[in-house]
Amino acid sequence: MNLNNYFWYxxxxxxxxxxxxxxxxxxxxxxxxxxxxxxxxxxxxxSKKKKKNLLKQRNSSVSWxxxxxxxxxxxxxxxxxxxxxxxxxxxxxxxxxxxxxxxxNQHYDWHQDAWPNPYQDKDNPNxxxxxxxxxVTCQLTDGNEYEGGNLFFDTxxxxxxxxxxxxxxxxxxxxTIVVFPSFxxxxxxxxxxGTRYSLVIWTCGEMYK
Numbered sequence: 700m701n702l703n704n705y706f707w708y709x710x711x712x713x714x715x716x717x718x719x720x721x722x723x724x725x726x727x728x729x730x731x732x733x734x735x736x737x738x739x740x741x742x743x744x745x746s747k748k749k750k751k752n753l754l755k756q757r758n759s760s761v762s763w764x765x766x767x768x769x770x771x772x773x774x775x776x777x778x779x780x781x782x783x784x785x786x787x788x789x790x791x792x793x794x795x796x797x798x799x800x801x802x803x804n805q806h807y808d809w810h811q812d813a814w815p816n817p818y819q820d821k822d823n824p825n826x827x828x829x830x831x832x833x834x835v836t837c838q839l840t841d842g843n844e845y846e847g848g849n850l851f852f853d854t855x856x857x858x859x860x861x862x863x864x865x866x867x868x869x870x871x872x873x874x875t876i877v878v879f880p881s882f883x884x885x886x887x888x889x890x891x892x893g894t895r896y897s898l899v900i901w902t903c904g905e906m907y908k
Contacts, residue, residue, distance in 0.1 A: 702786075702854075702880065702883075703784075703785055704784040704785060704786075705852050705854050705865065705879060705880075705883050706784075706852055706865075706867060706877055706878065706879035706883070707780035707783060707784040707877075707878050707879070708780075708867065708869055708870065708875055708876060708877040708878070709776050709779075709780070709875065709876045710869050710872055710875050711872050711873065711874040711875055712776055712874055712875065712876045713772065713773075713837060713839075713873075713874035713875075713876065714874060715873055715874065717772060717874070718837075718838075718839040718840075718873055718874055721769065721798070721839055721896075721898060722839050722840075722896050724764070724766075725762050725764065725798035725800075725896070725898075726762075726800075728762040728763070728764065728798065729762060729763075730760045730761070730762050730800070731760065731761055731762070732744075732753075732760060732761075733757055733758075733759045733760060733761040733799065733807075734753065734757075735753065735756055735757050735810065736810075736812075736814060740753075755808070756807075756808050756810070757806070757807045757808065757810075758804070758805040758806055758807075759799055759800060759801050759802075759805045759806070759807060759887075760799070760800045760802075760805075761797050761798060761799050761800070762797075762798040763795045763796070763797060763798070764795065764796040764797075764798055764898075765795050765796065766796070769796055769898070770793060770796070770900075773835060773837060773876065773898070773900060774793060774900075774902075776835070776876045776878065777790070777793075777833055777835050777878055777900070777902055778790075780833075780835075780876075780878035781833060781878070784878070786833070786880060788832045788833060788880070788904060789832075789904045789905055790832050790833055790902045790903065790904040791829070791902075791903065791904050791905075792825050792826055792829060792902070792903045792904070793900050793901070793902045793903070794826065794831075794900065794901045794902075794903065796898055796899070796900050797898065797899040797900070798896070798897075798898055799896070799897045799898070799899060800894060800895075800896055801845075801848050801887065801890045801894065801895040801896075801897075802890060802894050803890060803891070803892065803893075804889050804890065804891070805889065805890055806848075806886070806887055806888060806889040806890070807886055807887040808886055809853065809884055809885070809886045810884070810885070810886065811881065811882050811883070811884055811885075812831055812834045812881040812882075812901055813830065813831045813832075813880075813881040813882040814830060814831060816830075817829055817830050817906060818830070818903070826903055828905070828906075829903040829904055829905060829906075830881075830903060830904070830905075830906060830907075831881040831901045831902070831903055832880065832881055832902060832903060832904045833878055833879070833880060833881060833901070833902045834878070834879055834880070834881045834883075834899065834900075834901050834902075835876060835877065835878045835879075835898075835899065835900045835901075835902070836850065836870070836876075836877050836897055836898070836899050837874075837875070837876050837877075837897060837898040837899075837900075838870055838871065838872060838873060838874065838875045838876075838877075838897055839873065839874075839896040839897055839898060840873060840893075840894065840895050840896045840897070841871075841872075841873040842871025842872060842873070844893050844894070845890055845892055845893030845894055845895045846890070846891045846892035846893060847888055847889050847890045847891035847892065848887060848888060848889070848890040848891075848895040849866055849867075849868070849870075849871070849887070849888045850866070850867045850870040850877065850885065850886075850887055850888075851864050851865065851866050851867070851885060851886050851887075851888065852864070852865045852867065852879065852883060852884065852885045853865075853883075853884035853885065853886075854883075855884065881901060
């Protein structure tokens with residue numbers, strides 16, 4: 700699918716007080732090693748080799764949130780981006796919110812958020828037969844509080860023979876919301892100093908028609 704806009708962002712959309720409240724709340728919740736679509740944490744922890752492979756692809760800590768006051772603040776921006784960027788995807792159901800913490804040398808290498816098949820989840824039937832369509836990442840930390848950890852997008856499908864990287868520099872501003880199609884390749888570069896906090900939400904919908 701060719702796109703005119705690979706991402707859409709709202710600079711400093713969230714207030715500093717809201718960001719600080721989320722960080723405090725997220726840090727009070729259970730923290731787990733982050734997995735990937737291909738490697739689950741439980742599986743990775745079953746052997747040193749599997750854990751090493753996971754940490755090579757992704758190294759960060761996450762907590763899972765389902766609190767309505769967070770959705771209420773962020774989801775209107777997702778719908779606005781969907782319209783303004785010209786995607787106009789049919790979206791309906793957001794997944795649980797991922798509170799992510801990147802410390803020294805932690806990162807998330809190139810990946811897509813989209814799954815190859817629709818959800819079939821007995822624990823969350825609202826997602827059944829739906830796919831991830833839009834991803835949103837919210838910057839909770841001021842960019843001056845850490846180094847590295849920049850968000851990059853790969854627009855390679857404009858030309859299959861060229862890898863074109865775009866750094867979303869404004870994503871370092873505290874409170875900035877970035878929305879993008881879940882099939883777009885992206886990464887978070889290693890943090891070289893300090894800690895980067897962010898929120899991630901995936902919004903799902905019916906299969907593309």
